[in-house]
Amino acid sequence: MSRGAGLVLGVVALGFVALLSLAVGSRSIPLSTLLDVLASRDGSDSAFVVWELRIPRTLIGIAAGAALGVAGALMQALTRNPLADPGLLGVNAGASAAAAMSISVLGLTDLRAFVWFAFAGAALAGTVLYVIAGRTGASPVRLALAGAAVSAALTGFTQAVILLDQNALDQMRFWTVGALERADLGTLTDVAPFLVVGLVLALLLARPLNVLSLGEEMGRSLGAHLGRTQLLTLIAVTLLAGAATAAVGPLVFVGLVAPHMVRVITGPDERWVVAYCAVFAPALLLLADVLGRVMAREEIDVGVVTALLGGPVFLILLRRNKAVRA
Amino acid sequence: MTLLDSAPVVQNLHPRSQARRRSLVVSLGVVAAIVVVGVIALGTGAIPVAPLDVVRTLLGNGSRITNYAVLDLRLPRALIAIAVGAALGMSGAVFQSLSRNPLGSPDIIGFNYGAATGGLLVILVVGGSPGTVSAGALMGGLATALLVYLLAWQRGVLGMRLVLTGIGVSAILQAVNFYLIVNAGVADVARATVWLTGSLNNLGWTQLWPVVIALVVLVPALLFGVRWLEMLEMGDEVAQGLGVPVEGARVYLLITGTAACAVATAAAGPIAFVALVAPQLAKRLIRSSGAGLLPAAWMGAFLVLAADFAAQRIGGALPVGVATGALGGVYLAWLLWRKS
Numbered sequence: 156m157s158r159g160a161g162l163v164l165g166v167v168a169l170g171f172v173a174l175l176s177l178a179v180g181s182r183s184i185p186l187s188t189l190l191d192v193l194a195s196r197d198g199s200d201s202a203f204v205v206w207e208l209r210i211p212r213t214l215i216g217i218a219a220g221a222a223l224g225v226a227g228a229l230m231q232a233l234t235r236n237p238l239a240d241p242g243l244l245g246v247n248a249g250a251s252a253a254a255a256m257s258i259s260v261l262g263l264t265d266l267r268a269f270v271w272f273a274f275a276g277a278a279l280a281g282t283v284l285y286v287i288a289g290r291t292g293a294s295p296v297r298l299a300l301a302g303a304a305v306s307a308a309l310t311g312f313t314q315a316v317i318l319l320d321q322n323a324l325d326q327m328r329f330w331t332v333g334a335l336e337r338a339d340l341g342t343l344t345d346v347a348p349f350l351v352v353g354l355v356l357a358l359l360l361a362r363p364l365n366v367l368s369l370g371e372e373m374g375r376s377l378g379a380h381l382g383r384t385q386l387l388t389l390i391a392v393t394l395l396a397g398a399a400t401a402a403v404g405p406l407v408f409v410g411l412v413a414p415h416m417v418r419v420i421t422g423p424d425e426r427w428v429v430a431y432c433a434v435f436a437p438a439l440l441l442l443a444d445v446l447g448r449v450m451a452r453e454e455i456d457v458g459v460v461t462a463l464l465g466g467p468v469f470l471i472l473l474r475r476n477k478a479v480r481a
Numbered sequence: 482m483t484l485l486d487s488a489p490v491v492q493n494l495h496p497r498s499q500a501r502r503r504s505l506v507v508s509l510g511v512v513a514a515i516v517v518v519g520v521i522a523l524g525t526g527a528i529p530v531a532p533l534d535v536v537r538t539l540l541g542n543g544s545r546i547t548n549y550a551v552l553d554l555r556l557p558r559a560l561i562a563i564a565v566g567a568a569l570g571m572s573g574a575v576f577q578s579l580s581r582n583p584l585g586s587p588d589i590i591g592f593n594y595g596a597a598t599g600g601l602l603v604i605l606v607v608g609g610s611p612g613t614v615s616a617g618a619l620m621g622g623l624a625t626a627l628l629v630y631l632l633a634w635q636r637g638v639l640g641m642r643l644v645l646t647g648i649g650v651s652a653i654l655q656a657v658n659f660y661l662i663v664n665a666g667v668a669d670v671a672r673a674t675v676w677l678t679g680s681l682n683n684l685g686w687t688q689l690w691p692v693v694i695a696l697v698v699l700v701p702a703l704l705f706g707v708r709w710l711e712m713l714e715m716g717d718e719v720a721q722g723l724g725v726p727v728e729g730a731r732v733y734l735l736i737t738g739t740a741a742c743a744v745a746t747a748a749a750g751p752i753a754f755v756a757l758v759a760p761q762l763a764k765r766l767i768r769s770s771g772a773g774l775l776p777a778a779w780m781g782a783f784l785v786l787a788a789d790f791a792a793q794r795i796g797g798a799l800p801v802g803v804a805t806g807a808l809g810g811v812y813l814a815w816l817l818w819r820k821s
Contacts, residue, residue, distance in 0.1 A: 238645070243652065300584045303648045304757075304809075307589055310655075311753045311806035314678055315799070332659040407652055453664055462656030469649040470632055473642065 158427050161420045165434040169217070172441045176213040177205055180448050215338035215402055216444055216457075217437040220409060222350050222399040223247075224436020225357045226392045227410020228428050232364040233388045236298050237415070237472060241277075241396040242407030244302030247333075248309035249280025250400035255313050255330040266345045270401040274349075277397035280305055281389055333404035333458030335444050346398040353394035354433060360388055361426040368423065406458050408465020409440055415472065500767065504776055507766045511779040515563065515786060522790040523555045557686045561748060562789045562801070563782040564692045565681075566755055568745040570763070570781020571703055573756030574774050575738035578710045579731065580644045586757035587742040588809075590647025593753075594654040595625025596746035597677055601661045604673050614676075615691065615747035622743030625650065626735055679752030679802025681789050688748060695744040699737060700778075706734045707774050752802045754809025755781050755788075761812070784808065 177193075178184050184192070184201050192202045223241060230239035230246075241247050253276025254269045263269040284298070284305055313330055329337060366379040375381060399406070416439075417431035440457065443464060447455035523539075524530040528550040530538070538547045539556075573586045580590075587593055599621020603614045633646040658677070662670055675682070709730035712720040717727050742756060759781035763773050766780075788804035 243648070299645055299648055300582060300589070303589045303651075304584050307753065308806065308810045311678075311802070311809065314674070315803040315806060317674070332656065332663075407656075455660060456663060459656040459660045459663075462652050466649050466653035466656070469652070470646060473645050473649065 158421055162427075162430060162434060165431060165438065169434055169438040169441075172438045172445070173213050173217065176216065176441045176445050177209045179445050180204075180209065181454065211340045211343065212335050212338055212444075213441065214340070215343050216335050216441045218343060218347065218350055219335075219399040219403045219406070220413075220437030220440030221433045222353060222395040223406060223409040223440070224413035224432035225354060225429055226395040226399070227436075228414040228425070228432045229357055229360065229364070229388050229392050229395075230410065231414050232368065232425050232428075233385060233392075234298055235368065238299045238411070238469070240408060240411030241392065242405060242409065243306070243411060243469070244284055244298065245280045245304075245306035245309055246277050246284070246392065246396045247400045247405035247407070248306045248313070249276040249278075249283075250274070250397045251330045251405040252276055252309040252313045252316070253279075254401055255316050258330075259316050266342055266401060270346060270349070270398060273401035274393055274397040276309075277400065278389070278393040280309060281393060281396075285389070329404050331405070332456050333400075333406035333461070334456040335403055336454070336456075338402060342402050346402045349394050349398040353391050353398065356387060356391040356394070357429050358426070360384065360391060361424075361429045364388065364425045368425070404458060406440070406461055408461050408469065409436055411472075412465050412468050413439055415468070503767050504773060507763065508776050508779050510766075511763075511776070511783050515779065515783050518783065518787050518790060519559050519563075522559055522786065522794075523551050525790070525794055526550065526555065553685075557689045558681050558684055558789070559786060561684050561689050561692060562681055562786045564689070564696055565745040565749050565752065566759070566782035566785030567778040568692075568696060568699070568741040568781070569752065569755040569785070570759035570777040570779070571700070571774050572738045572742035572745070573758075573781070574760035574763075574777035575703065575706070575710065575734050575741075576756070577760050578714055579734055579738070581714065582644060583761055584757065585644045586754075586760075587739065588751070588753055588756055589651075590644050591629065591651025591654060592622050592625050592647070592739050592742050593746055593751035594651045594658065595628075596622035596743050597751050598654050598658055598661070599624070600676060600746070600750070601658055601673055604676065605661050605664075605669055608669075612691075618747040619740075619743045622739055622746060623736070625654065626739035630732070630735060675800055676750040678800040679750040679805065680800035681749050681793075682800065684749070692744060692748045695740075699741050699744065702737045703741065703774060706730070706737055710734060750800075750802065752785065753806045754812065755784050755805050758808060758812045759784055 174186075174189070178186060178189050182200075182204055184205065188201055189205065191197075192199065192205050196202050196206055226241045226246075227239065230241060230244070231237060233239075250273040253272040257263045257269045257272035263272075284302055310331065317331070363379050363384040366377050367374040367381065367384060369377070371381060396410075413432045413436035414428055417428055417435050421427035421431050440461070443460040444457040446464075447457050447460040450460070520532050520535050524532055524535045528546060530547050530550055534543070534547055535551055537543055538551045543551065569587075576587050576590070577583055577585050579585070596618040600614050600618035602621070603617030607613065607617075629643065629647045629650050632650065633643045662673055662677075709720070709725050712723050712725045713727070713730060713734075715723075720730075721727055745752065760773065760777040762784075763776035763780040767773055767776055784805065785801065788808060789801040792799040792801050792804035
């Protein structure tokens, strides 16, 4: 299968999962009704559910999935580490802790205001991680450990903030595990500009990252700017993971699993990996969200589902990883 | 370093006895600190008691009111803090030594989360008494340890793979924990969240005795395993050559180390970062590379006691886990600072 055809297939799959996400839920809507309602927005209950609840939810799922998948691909390329993921390594937890703090302490309610705190938190966590792990070339083990430590500290901090703010306990739960159900169209338009910039940056970075994957020496002799590429990649990851976390909370494993899945088709070329991740990661996230709606009587937050599905994938990757097996 | 290199003979004459002496001095110093903080903590609160009166009360010569404030209200809490901290410190020392990594503590590799899952299941599903919550936490911690060990098994278990597998499993367990909380009533959620952060609030004599009994069993068991730990640190092959049954020793240490962590979690909830920080601080004070089980235990006891005092009196009845979490943040920042 050519890589172009695979990408088209991915778009089709994403469209299919998106339809599924519009139809499935506590109130199931048959396909024919769904198509009718989509064509003409009548005043029926189904129209309300689809247009007011499920379309925003699906769109924000697509946006967040693309952002996290691409952020994961970038982090894996930058650190040359197969276990990198913005969720697992604490970047999302940093964004979440900063956002929760700004909401609780400063009383911010507007996403356009606290998204900046999310960026700051993501950037800080990313930088801390980068320094603790000793820049590029750190072993997968060292990086994952440093990430887990950063993540644990930040999650503890978020929990403390929540505890101090008992009234907001229910609302703040969102900042410890990701969910799509709170999303509305306003959320999407608020974070969209950041996501677009991040995605464009990611596509532009794909080629320099390809060159760097040959090694720093080789990359330099081929004219790559090591420092600039690293800095821009960190900025792209911050924008993508920060905006996604501000919108849907800290999701783990989406950024880990998607790049590994798509590399089976694309091979190591980052240009294709980034493009594929932008399509397949949202499909994965929506699928997890749909599963969460049907798995139990009560709806399960998508963050729980991604962890339950992604955790085992992480364990399998571990068993295959030569650096860990040695 | 140059000083050490230029005088190797003197340094190596009695390295073991010297390390022992340092370890003893540090332990005594930390115990003294525990006593000081303990007396201050016992005297502080709604009924203030002067330090000398605290000592008098402890020796059995208190008035009715100081007896009530010190012996009935505050002493059990302080003793639980000390016991829990000691258990966490020892558990951390064992795991850091097993994984040969300063970050490889039970908090980070997920046994705490497993204990939390067990405790939560009991709180939310069965709705049990404190005793059954502790039993649930104990079972959860041990089951997680077993699961992580089996998943990491690949013709033997490597310290590193054990840690990473723990990270993966803990991510899954965190999701499970959140799911459990989400599907609970509001009253249960508040109670569970406080427990999850690690808290010594409302603990009395009845909660102290199970911890003490568990430690009476566990401390000798852990001390018995330390000689293997020191040899395992030199590498599996060396340890094998010295006659250590490598996998058996690891399983033994894993079980006893997890049991220590689970006992602490069962008593007070998963108190973050003590197991991570205490052994490191102790090690640095002693300047040794060994596991240093007892110094780590004293250091853990001191940290939990001091953190609980700070969280309770300065932070306004916050759970102790909030203070130890901040402590963990400082430790990470220090790691960062040392690197750059």
